[in-house]
Each structure stands twice: as structure tokens, then as C-alpha cells.
Amino acid sequence: MNLFFVTTPLQYICAKEAKMYYQTLGNILVVKVSNNESERVGSQQLIDLIDDSDWDEVIYIRRSLTIPFVINKIRKNYPVVDGFFVSDYVGWYASVFLKNLSFNRYIYIDDGVMTVFQYNSHIKNQLMEVKEKKLYNLWLRVNGLKSIKFVGGHGNVEIFTMFDIDSNIHTVNRNRFSILRGMMSHNIYDGSAPVAFIGDGGVSDATIPESEYMDALNELSANNKGIVYFPHRTESASLTEKVLSVNNLSYYTPSSPIEMEVIKKSLKFSKVLGFGSTALYTLSILDEALPVEFIKINAENYYTKRLAELKLHFERQFNSDAN
Known part of the structure; x- marks a missing residue:
């Protein structure tokens, strides 16, 4: 089983391109929908893009408090995830999934131009940063999950990107947007x-x-x-x-x-x-x-x-x- 986690329209476009590029089988899409008014347009565009028939299962997360239930459901049904596809190397939500799931491959997909910045600032040197949410961490522990204090620092990461990134440390595959073209x-x-x-x-x-x-x-x-x-x-x-x-x-x-x-x-x-x-x-x-x-x-x-x-x-x- 492969897990794709997206929060923006572009991430979803890149997730579909990655699914085709890697020829993955058994694909679950997890969609974090923002309730912030400033992100209302983007959230609606994201929802409108999704075709459930493209995925074996689509899970929507509309409230952060439901994340433990989603992770525990995935862990129960799939003790080991083959590929985990996600953007935002230092994202808190992504880190919760990464720390609480067993996976064979971690593939970073684009979150826009942030890929360039995050590669240079964190991915290249596997740097971490503190991003602790104490109340959320308590909620994670109550539901049997590991809490998050540090984000980033993931060593075993592949990169699927539209950007020309020269790396002798990570496997980098270019996203040429075959589906869109x-x-x-x-x-x-x-x-x-x-x-x-x-x-x-x-x-x-x-x-x-x-x-x-x-x-x-x-x-x-x-x-x-x-x-x-x-x-x-x-x-x-x-x-x-x-x-x-x-x-x-x-x-x-x-x-x-x-x-x-x-x-x-x-x-x-x-x-x-x-x-x-x-x-x-x-x-x-x-x-x-x-x-x-x-x-x-x-x-x-x-x-x-x-x-x-x-x-x-x-x-x-x-x-x-x-x-």
C-alpha cells in the first residue's frame, strides 16, 4: 500500500504525477483540508480536483484532532506502508505520519518553490527544527501515538520534483508533468x-x-x-x-x-x-x-x-x- 498526503492543489497535482511515475499499486490519498478563511479558495480548488476513482481510498481530514484516528486506522490495516509520498519536509502534520507509520520508502513531492528552499536549508544536510505543539502532543499520546518535538532530519528520502536539483546524497527524479502535458x-x-x-x-x-x-x-x-x-x-x-x-x-x-x-x-x-x-x-x-x-x-x-x-x-x- 502507498500513502499520499496532500494539503494544497499543487501537491495533489504532483501526487498524481508521482503515482503514475512510480507505477504504484494500492494507493490511499489523505487530504488535509484547511478551515482557515484565508485558505478557503485553495481548499475548494483542492477538493474540486480530486477524483475518487483515481484512488483506492480517499480520506479527508477536516479537523486536526482526527489525525490520530486516521493513523491508527492505517496502522491497523497496513502494518508497513510501501511508499509514503508527502510535501513539506519540516511540516508538523507530515512528521506525525512519518514518526507513527512504518514505511519502506519516503518520497518527497513538490510543495511549489518551497522545494528549492527546503532542500538547501534542511534536506541536503538532514537538519531538524523544533516545532512542538504541546496540546496536540498530549492528544497523540492519549491515542497511543508518538509525540512530535522535532521535525525534519529524515535521512532516507527520495525526491520527485519539477526542479533541477543536483544531489549525490539523495535519489532525485524529475517531474515533467506527463499527465498535464x-x-x-x-x-x-x-x-x-x-x-x-x-x-x-x-x-x-x-x-x-x-x-x-x-x-x-x-x-x-x-x-x-x-x-x-x-x-x-x-x-x-x-x-x-x-x-x-x-x-x-x-x-x-x-x-x-x-x-x-x-x-x-x-x-x-x-x-x-x-x-x-x-x-x-x-x-x-x-x-x-x-x-x-x-x-x-x-x-x-x-x-x-x-x-x-x-x-x-x-x-x-x-x-x-x-x-
Whole structure:
């Protein structure tokens, strides 16, 4: 039996790709659905993507307190899990499953661009960090499970990723989105189509200053015939109001992740721009002819330094894949 644990739409897309790539048999999908209002859109997109017929069993976790019952049910029916597929190397929920299940293989699947950061900061050196939840730990022990104080530090991990990660420590297999590319019936790139701007979830004084964010949008508006703006699913109402005031901009609210939206609606773009969205990677894989551009931020802080790191990684990967 193979267990797949997902919490976001992209994780689910990557889980399906992993299931096909590894040709797994006996597949159980565990879905952690967030009840936070800020994640409502993403949770609904995740639920809408899931086709129960693709899995032997689908288990939804809507309340964290039910996690012990799910794990104990799995342990009772499957003393040893063949493959455990999960994102977020230092995630608390993932660590609860990892510590309380016996498994033969642990396969890390993408959680967007976090893969690049988590590989460099934790996976490569098998680092741990403290993430203790005392009340939850008490609840785990009451239900016969091991509690969690440290997350990460897993040595025996394979990586299934869209990113070009060079490692002589871990087995790395590339996710080329075979399922998504098999669904494509058109080319995304069209030189006469509008520019696509992928919104970012990190707009604040401590990350991407709103003033720089809006300056970038206004500059694009002045220099292009048309912009299709895709908001991040956590975008604030106040930012939306300002974005809507930009000239020459079409505000597109997708009903599904942008990768699925592009396929289902046969969307075309002359270029895709953003500050560091995972969609810059995924769309470039779906259509290698599509120009992709990372927008530079002048502000210097931890977040923008990571975006700069991401830009360099993309340029290296793009050049590598082209050769």
C-alpha cells in the first residue's frame, strides 16, 4: 500500500504525477483540508480536483484532532506502508505520519518553490527544527501515538520534483508533468496574446512592498498591449482593489490552479511574469517556448533574497533543460 498526503492543489497535482511515475499499486490519498478563511479558495480548488476513482481510498481530514484516528486506522490495516509520498519536509502534520507509520520508502513531492528552499536549508544536510505543539502532543499520546518535538532530519528520502536539483546524497527524479502535458491540446505561447502576470502571496512591508508591487504592474501596463492578472489565492481585498485600478489590465479569477485553468480554457500568453510563483516553473514545463520573466524587487529582506535565489535557480535550470 502507498500513502499520499496532500494539503494544497499543487501537491495533489504532483501526487498524481508521482503515482503514475512510480507505477504504484494500492494507493490511499489523505487530504488535509484547511478551515482557515484565508485558505478557503485553495481548499475548494483542492477538493474540486480530486477524483475518487483515481484512488483506492480517499480520506479527508477536516479537523486536526482526527489525525490520530486516521493513523491508527492505517496502522491497523497496513502494518508497513510501501511508499509514503508527502510535501513539506519540516511540516508538523507530515512528521506525525512519518514518526507513527512504518514505511519502506519516503518520497518527497513538490510543495511549489518551497522545494528549492527546503532542500538547501534542511534536506541536503538532514537538519531538524523544533516545532512542538504541546496540546496536540498530549492528544497523540492519549491515542497511543508518538509525540512530535522535532521535525525534519529524515535521512532516507527520495525526491520527485519539477526542479533541477543536483544531489549525490539523495535519489532525485524529475517531474515533467506527463499527465498535464498529455492533457494539452494547444500551445500556451502566442506572440500576439497578452502578457500574464502571476500574483504573489507575499505582499507586505516585510516582504514585497505593496508600492513596488503596484509600480511593477503599472510599468507593465504602460509597456504592453494587455495584461491578464492572476491573483494569488490569499490576496487581500485591499490589494485587489488597487490592482483593479491599473489600466489595460484584465483581472482573471481562476476556478482551478493556473496550470489546469490554462489547459481547460486553452489560454494563451506572449509572456509570463511574476516575482517567484511556482507557476513560472510549471508553465515553462508545459510549453518550453513560453518566455518567463522574474521581476526584480529593490527592497532587501529575507523574502526578496529568497526570490533572488529562486531567479538564479530558474535561469540555471532553464539553460540546463535547453541543452
